Amino acid sequence: MVSGTVAVDTAHALRLESVRKVYGSGSNAVTALDGVTAGLRRGAFTAVMGPSGSGKSTFLHCAAGLDRPTSGRVLLGDTDLTGLSENALTELRRQRIGFVFQAYNLIPSLTVRQNITLPLRFAGARVDEDWLREIVARVGIAALLDRRPAELSGGQQQRVAIARALVTRPEVLLADEPTGALDTRTGRQVLDLLRGLVDTVGQTVLMVTHDPVAASFAHSVLFLADGRFAGELREPTPDQVVRRLTGLGEW
Template identity: 65%
Template sequence: MAGNRDGVWPALPRELRPTPWNGPPPLGRLCGVPEARDYRGFDHRMDVYDRDGAADAVRLDSVRKVYGKGDSAIVALDDVTIGLPRGSFTAVMGPSGSGKSTLLHCAAGLDRPTSGSVLLDGEQVDKLSETELTKLRRERIGFIFQAFNLLPALTVTQNVTVPLRLAGRKPNKDKMRDVLAAVGLTERRNHLPDQLSGGQQQRVAVARALITRPAVIFADEPTGALDTRTSAGVLALLRDTVRAQGHTIVMVTHDPVAASYAHSVVFLADGQIVGNDVSPTVDSVAERMAHLGEQVAENRSVRTRNR
């Protein structure tokens, strides 16, 4: 499918097409990008190594994650350093097994790196106890998964307020109304999940992630279970929350169309960051992915030959 940064998406109705970025002023930088500003005025200069990372919602420094030991050890992340600015929408892509989920899990405090440090909203995640981690995840992180993970016996409103209740906070009626309106589910607020379409269920999951106003929302294949049209609606919603409310989103995806909604795409291969795309289009991402696949296959065959 053809697409460009001005929103030329022939297969999609106008209201579902990605819109050009006209949000807040430059917010930060993404590691590895020599370019200063993209067409949205987004500043991506590569000075990540000599600053304190205060503008970053998430920052990984020299993160290494090894599963197993000895001959069976698998290096899932290999010296990953990256800073993701507040208010940015980043897609993480790479071939299967390249470390995308591990990156997301380490960044979100769901898994601990073997070495290196992870800073989330100024907090050094890798140093926290299990109890502190649970609190951090509950209060400062929103999660959206491919399987919507809604509680079937609870209504839309009740599902959305679960994170607040877990944190011992009372839902604020105005906030609740705003969040439901933002995801277009005001009329459905008293419905149960099985009375909703897949797209509507994922919108409930987005609202649930937004309700605590988290520092970062991590989304793992959020549109993996949705059809093209429904996916476009959910992705446009994610992008709108970044633009209108300044949320920070990190999204793992296999889909170049989904990635094209982000400000930037970070490419992983064999546990390392091997590139990025600061003004992604469907075509630019698909092309990078195709080359990445070839490059990884070539690197692996060279390594095998040299053994």
């Protein structure tokens, strides 16, 4: 078997197995994740929720290879991220993972097209014009390619950020509070867009959110409490999510 690969789990695009993450040492040690095992179903929209300090951000960072687990392992497809070098992890994130954050992180001096294709320029890869046309059409910004970020609304800027995350055809799209800076109406449009990408092209999406309405756009919600996996809710409604979150206070 090639180093860094494992038996393929075709059901999951990404999986955390017994992941424990401790920051600091001795009396200052903080356990952010405590033996979490959870998988993202391939071609599904999964949300992660939990109270403040539950480990949501650490879960996302470990899933993305941005943080190394103290123990356990993270699998992206058939690749075990845990043993990869920093250079290999950087290359993997560049090619196989897309990122969308609350902050749009667009470069003001670049056009929309240049912002979208920036990951390809960093990778020294050519732009697939057919794929570029498809994704900008899907996210609704085909007419905005020559504009600069300052000429766009917040919702339009987030759509550019989503297109940039998709331009490398990632196996998994990771979104950290992607609607946190948007008004309710625009936020729902972005959530509709993410769900549509899952339902129409089979994009796997993981979203960390604190918003029960945002979570209800997902196929399933994974709950964390005190760094531990606290259950899953399939086909959630906002009310169901609120009730489950309220129960986590007794975890």
